[in-house]
Amino acid sequence: DAGVTQSPTHLIKTRGQQVTLRCSPKSGHDTVSWYQQALGQGPQFIFQYYEEEERQRGNFPDRFSGHQFPNYSSELNVNALLLGDSALYLCASSSLAGESGDTQYFGPGTRLTVL
Amino acid sequence: QQQVKQSPQSLIVQKGGISIINCAYENTAFDYFPWYQQFPGKGPALLIAIRPDVSEKKEGRFTISFNKSAKQFSLHIMDSQPGDSATYFCAPRGSWGKLQFGAGTQVVVTP
Numbered sequence: 754d755a756g757v758t759q760s761p762t763h764l765i766k767t768r769g770q771q772v773t774l775r776c777s778p779k780s781g782h783d784t785v786s787w788y789q790q791a792l793g794q795g796p797q798f799i800f801q802y803y804e805e806e807e808r809q810r811g812n813f814p815d816r817f818s819g820h821q822f823p824n825y826s827s828e829l830n831v832n833a834l835l836l837g838d839s840a841l842y843l844c845a846s847s848s849l850a851g852e853s854g855d856t857q858y859f860g861p862g863t864r865l866t867v868l
Numbered sequence: 869q870q871q872v873k874q875s876p877q878s879l880i881v882q883k884g885g886i887s888i889i890n891c892a893y894e895n896t897a898f899d900y901f902p903w904y905q906q907f908p909g910k911g912p913a914l915l916i917a918i919r920p921d922v923s924e925k926k927e928g929r930f931t932i933s934f935n936k937s938a939k940q941f942s943l944h945i946m947d948s949q950p951g952d953s954a955t956y957f958c959a960p961r962g963s964w965g966k967l968q969f970g971a972g973t974q975v976v977v978t979p
Contacts, residue, residue: 843912856917
């Protein structure tokens with residue numbers, strides 16, 4: 754079992770650019786959540802996808818958008834990048850089915866640096 | 869509104885000692901109370917979790933104590949080892965599985 758995978762590992766962008774981050778959930782999981790973790794802080798919930806739809810959203814602007822594909826993988830898009838968007842972006846997958854219930858398992862994250 | 873308050877911010881413990889981290893919350897709708905462990909450059913990993921109908925859960929050297937009336941829960945690490953040096957987060961779960969993370973506690977275990 755490969756667990757949750759994310760790509761790329763690191764990314765450097767300049768202000769105003771757009772970025773797409775990718776996530777493949779753990780095998781058997783159908784729900785993907787995205788979190789932003791600024792340096793030295795706890796992760797902050799961005800949004801969650803289930804059945805290819807955004808089910809819940811945290812306190813993030815519309816510049817942050819996402820998508821879930823039929824194979825349950827997901828993308829996070831950020832437009833008009835700001836310096837403050839520099840952070841570790843974490844993807845977590847879960848499923849109500851299975852022994853683990855809806856425990857969220859995190860990937861290693863994508864480190865985004867905005868210059 | 870800070871819904872989850874975690875303390876202390878950091879702690880240093882000698883090998884073999886006990887580490888205690890506390891988490892206080894405000895949202896009574898939280899239904900699941902996990903602790904995550906995070907090493908530098910890695911994503912958080914579930915360490916141990918408790919449901920609100922139980923007051924204590926032990927897994928190996930790790931114990932969660934849960935006080936529903938006080939809206940607090942804590943993590944106890946017994947016989948701390950250098951490999952336990954990491955950042956620990958409480959992350960109670962709200963609606964649709966949204967985790968509300970605390971600010972984190974950096975634990976350093978000295979040899």
